[in-house]
Amino acid sequence: MNNLAAILVKTYPKKVKLEDGTAIYLRPLLKDDEQAFLAYFRSLAPEERVDLKEEVTDPKVIENWMETLDYDLMLPLVALHEDRIVGAASLRFSLSAWTRHQGQVNLSTDPRYRAKGLGTLLLLSLEEIAAALGLEQLTAEVPQELTKAFYLFEKLGFQKAAVLPGFVMDAAGRESDIVLMIKSLMPDPGNLAQAQGN
Numbered sequence: 631m632n633n634l635a636a637i638l639v640k641t642y643p644k645k646v647k648l649e650d651g652t653a654i655y656l657r658p659l660l661k662d663d664e665q666a667f668l669a670y671f672r673s674l675a676p677e678e679r680v681d682l683k684e685e686v687t688d689p690k691v692i693e694n695w696m697e698t699l700d701y702d703l704m705l706p707l708v709a710l711h712e713d714r715i716v717g718a719a720s721l722r723f724s725l726s727a728w729t730r731h732q733g734q735v736n737l738s739t740d741p742r743y744r745a746k747g748l749g750t751l752l753l754l755s756l757e758e759i760a761a762a763l764g765l766e767q768l769t770a771e772v773p774q775e776l777t778k779a780f781y782l783f784e785k786l787g788f789q790k791a792a793v794l795p796g797f798v799m800d801a802a803g804r805e806s807d808i809v810l811m812i813k814s815l816m817p818d819p820g821n822l823a824q825a826q827g828n
């Protein structure tokens with residue numbers, strides 16, 4: 631078993647509680663989730679799907695995602711409440727040698743389940759996996775207009791690194807600027823020295 635498979639088998643499914651007490655299960659996306667995944671993306675507003683860079687309300691797009699599902703390339707985690715997907719997050723691994731230390735994250739939650747800690751739980755779960763795999767950086771490409779996302783990413787230690795003007799265009803031809811956010815997963819040298827009593 632490779633490292634990723636071992637981590638997934640050990641950790642998931644994982645039961646968590648939202649701030650209002652709702653019990654949620656987190657686990658990797660499975661091929662059988664196709665219809666639930668499509669229904670989930672349809673619960674998001676069009677502007678909230680821009681960062682996914684594909685028309686995820688189109689059944690053919692989701693069917694193709696399911697056919698090509700490969701956790702070693704991209705690991706999607708879903709949050710389930712009573713068999714309904716209410717949140718999704720993904721960790722994309724880099725195929726390029728020079729960025730092999732990075733993982734790219736993406737996440738969203740069902741509007742009815744927001745501000746209860748679900749986004750934080752999903753992002754922390756991806757971060758835990760990335761750190762266990764030895765990745766050194768997490769990146770996120772966040773459309774400028776998704777203001778709540780910046781609050782969450784910055785709260786969890788991501789920093790704005792660059793703005794990419796007009797980087798994505800939605801189905802209707804509207805362009806969005808993308809903010810590249812980066813978080814280092816390397817131990818802070820200051821904290822390390824303190825822990826070692828230096």
Ligand SMILES: CC(C)(COP(=O)(O)OP(=O)(O)OC[C@H]1O[C@@H](n2cnc3c(N)ncnc32)[C@H](O)[C@@H]1OP(=O)(O)O)[C@@H](O)C(=O)NCCC(=O)NCCS
Pocket residue numbers: 678681735736737738739740743744745746747748749750751770771772773776778779781782785
């Ligand atoms: C960004 C997003 C994932 C946050 O999800 P969430 O489930 O609300 O996340 P959390 O509940 O962990 O909230 C994170 C913080 O934002 C605050 N917050 C979230 N929604 C809020 C709202 N509507 N009003 C006030 N505060 C809100 C929470 O209170 C929390 O802050 P705190 O930790 O100081 O209490 C969600 O808003 C979303 O799906 N947005 C659309 C897609 C998107 O922006 N994706 C990111 C691009 S990669």
